[in-house]
Amino acid sequence: MEQQYGICKVAVAPIRTEQSDQSEISSQLLFGDHVEILEQTDRWLFVRNAYDGYEGWMDFKQLSSLSSEQYAAHHHYHTMAPAQALNVITAADGSNYYLSPGSKLPAYAAGFCYLGTDQFQVSFTPHQPDPVPSAANITATALFFKNVPYQWGGRTLFGIDCSGFVQTVFKLNGIPLKRDAWQQAEEGTTVDFLPEVQAGDLAFFDNDKGRIIHVGLMLNANEIIHASGRVKIDTMDGEGIFSTELGRYSHKLRIIKRFI
Incomplete structure (x- = not known):
């Protein structure tokens, strides 16, 4: 198949592990995310997100086509929807799209963004x-998401997972991160001791098999904000996260990384 490219043309599109509407949602594309199309069936596309390299299946109807030149140009578009609840863009037919924070506004200029030749009026101040x-x-952005419900694979205000939460917070602050917690743990600089933690550091947690399964953002050396049930603040020490709701440690600390 000749190399093809696309861009997400809906507010949010699920990325699935298999070619089925019943398949697990492993991540999501937001409006303006551009992708490589690696494989195509009658209805489904296997894509790679240009932002973080994440791969999965999606419905072809949720993408618009891009040329290779347009795909390359989208690497340089960094204007996006801000950390606020109401981000509305309006299509030429008068219909509205409600964008989640971190959604890209491709080719933004003079109050409009563009998907190819399709023009959208932007009714908010872009970020x-x-x-x-x-x-x-970074801390202020993270606190904006407080109480957003947890959703496996989520990246929006209607549901977000732990790694999607920190990825979005960092994206809004101009720091690219990979999608999954174990991938993020391979980036950054190690913070050796908990008293040396600074606001904005990321803490990673593993399971009994040593696999990293959770991530959160440190507010200080004793508090962490993370997505677990909802985006919330818990206390931290050298053992891990202590959940006041459970009355016990919920996550075992593996490593802390710094990105700024």
């Missing part, structure tokens, strides 16, 4: 990450 990320901005 551009600061050139130099700060712990204060």
Whole structure:
């Protein structure tokens, strides 16, 4: 198959592990995410997200086609929907799209963004990450998501998982991260001791087999915000996360990484 490319044309599109509507949702594409198309069947496309390299199956009706030149150009579009609840864009037919924070606004200019030749009016002030990320901005972004419900594979205000949460927070602050917690744990610089933790550091947690299964963002050396049931704040020590709701440790600390 000749190399093909696409861009997500709906507010959110599920990425699945198999070619079925009943298959597990492993991640999501947001409006404006551009992808390589690696395989195609009658209805399904196997795609690779250009932002983080994540692969999976999606419904072809949720993508618009891109040329190779347009695909390359999208690497340089960093304007996005901000961390706020109501981000509305309007298509030429007058219909609205409600975008989640971190959604890209491709080719944004003078109040409009574009998917190919399709024009959308942007009714909010777009967000551009600061050139130099700060712990204060990262923390403020993370706190915006507090109480968003947990959803496996989620990346939106209607449901988000632990790695999707920190990835989105960092994306809004101009720091690219991989999609899954174990991938994120391979990035950054190790923080050797808990008292040295700074706001914005990421803490990773493993299971009994040593596999990293959870991630959260440190607010300080004693508190962490993470997606577990919902995005919430818990206390931390050298053993891990202590859940006041459970009355016990819920996650065992493996490693802490710094990205700024």
